[in-house]
Amino acid sequence: MELKTVQTRHVPVRYFEGGPPEGKTGPALVFLHGAGGVTAEDPFLNALAASHHVYAPLIPGYGDSEECPEIRDMLDFTLHSWDVVEALGLKDPILVGHSMGGMIAAEMAAIAPNDLTRLALIAPAGLWDDDHPIVDMFATLPFEMPQLLFHDAEAGAAILTAGRNVEDPGFLQAYLVTNARQLGMAGRILFPIPERGLQQRLYRIKARTVIVWGDSDRLIPPVYAHAFKKGISGARLVSIPEAGHMVIVEKTAAVVEAVEALG
């Protein structure tokens, strides 16, 4: 994965780009990351890149990218993401979004239904059911995250803390700054309830849609998978056992397979 920059009207956007080895090509695919962000080492991105030309733009404020105060609400996020697709010179890419990225992808598909034919929503946010309230991730302490994000919390904790010295005050300071930049931005569409009216727009989606969910997702419980399936005409649901919200890490191959089935 190579880290590059593309200019949109409002802000320069950082994105990862990668594709199949020399001599091979694959369809263009845009991946929108979740609230935790994405790195060049992300196993899911790299697995997708074996068969696709992958573009993974960072939401402004994520990673080393510039913040964008003008992006405030759901419409801003949605149009910004279309601006990025346009700036990358892509037409009708396969659109894949995980968690917060899934919420944005669904909104993009709903606002411009004729510009998108293939959509993969992986444990997307965006709906709310009073009977199944989603955990307040903004009031969750770091040590509580593995339990919410992974089927195997112990292995998940090892992944989340790999290469980090949590006792180092310098790390802590950097962590707080990163958190404020990234989750501060995410909060604009996820805080305090990750719902901005998507329910009443889902019917507009025309893309062939696959919904992927880990059976052990404790952040956004699988009951929401059915709500998405019900709302999007003809959507296919792929439920993956022994996987949590980070299904893209825990069962990478199974998710890639579901995306590839979109054609």
Add this chain to the structure above:
Amino acid sequence: MKFTWFNLMPWPYLPDDFREKNRSVWVDIDQKLFDPAKSHEVYNTYMDLLEYADTLGFDGVGVNEHHQNGYGIMPSPNIIAAGLARRTKDAAIVVLGNSIALYNPPVRVAEEFAMLDCISGGRLVAGFPVGTSMDTNYCYGQIPSLTREKYQEAHDLIIKAWTTREPFAFNGRYNKLRHVNIWPRPIQQPHPPVHIPGGGSVETYDFCIDNTYSYSYLSFSGYLRAQALMSGYWKRVDERGVDKSPYRAGFAQTILVADTDEEAERLYSEHVSYFYNRCLHVYPGFADAPGYRTIKTIQTGALSQYAPPRGGYAELTWKELTEQGHVIAGSPETVRQRMEDLIKGLNVGNIFCLMHVGNMPADKCMYSTKLFAEKVMPKLRGMFPDWADDNRFWTTPLDKRVASGRLPKEAPTGAELARTYGVEA
């Protein structure tokens, strides 16, 4: 010097095992711990104490706004302030303040503060906090990284509503109002003095300097720990080339006076312990929503004051709490000395005296308050003689004010009215 008697209004019946059995005193505190019938006496006692402070010559009586909070049962300070405006005579009514990003539209604050200023005869000090993350984000659902932008707009709208003499349109991002035209408007001109409670946000320093507002640091950890933050503020004042009037700053301090140092410990230590161990038991997940603080502020290392000191407050004894300055307590002479250190050390002219602490009963609170008013306050009054005439940050009441209870006990008879108004019976 301006001394404001302040009551956070803690709920005094948190159980002994509160800390062990509950994760937070704030946001998701157990509903069952509040007893509405008991609160009747609690509220009235707390209001009586505020009124008592007025009779002892405190310059102000102070209230503030918290939500879903076991140590501050005052979601609407304006309701308490309205009672005080009627029942006090001379003290400024210091509302510190209204979290203006939470009012929809914020014109409501312009109106209610105007009412308080009118009812009190121009005795209002208007506080505009951004509000803690617990209140603003977790209880009232404001988006953390947009809170400051919304706050700024609310401020601009309120000041414009106070100072514009004809109806105007306000096309804000968060407020679209075609006809802003508040009725009533405040007595004090151009508007009541404004105090801004801050917790170390560097942007707030400039905001206060730009607008001639007083910067208030409302901390519970005392004056020794406040040095770094306040010297940052004064450094900025210096850089901006404005005067260093001590009334540009305020500081909140827990103060407890008794006859002797020993008596202070004997009378007050359990209440101090109640406050620091039970009332400040805030779940760390609620301390600071990501995006609430600006990057610049985080980089300066000014973390949430609700992040407890290493080891937590629970392990702090009376001796540590007093020696480290969280609490200033002791004989009048001990308290005078330490207050002088505080006032000089921080260069603050406005002191918010937290004289009710935790589950302190009214009799002890009156005892401490009276000793402070009579034996400490007079000795501190003359500090900062060079700035004695600086009234930019304090109230300008009407000279002639009316008090409550002026009406005759009995309604007049028809004959009396006829005499009064010169009509033949």
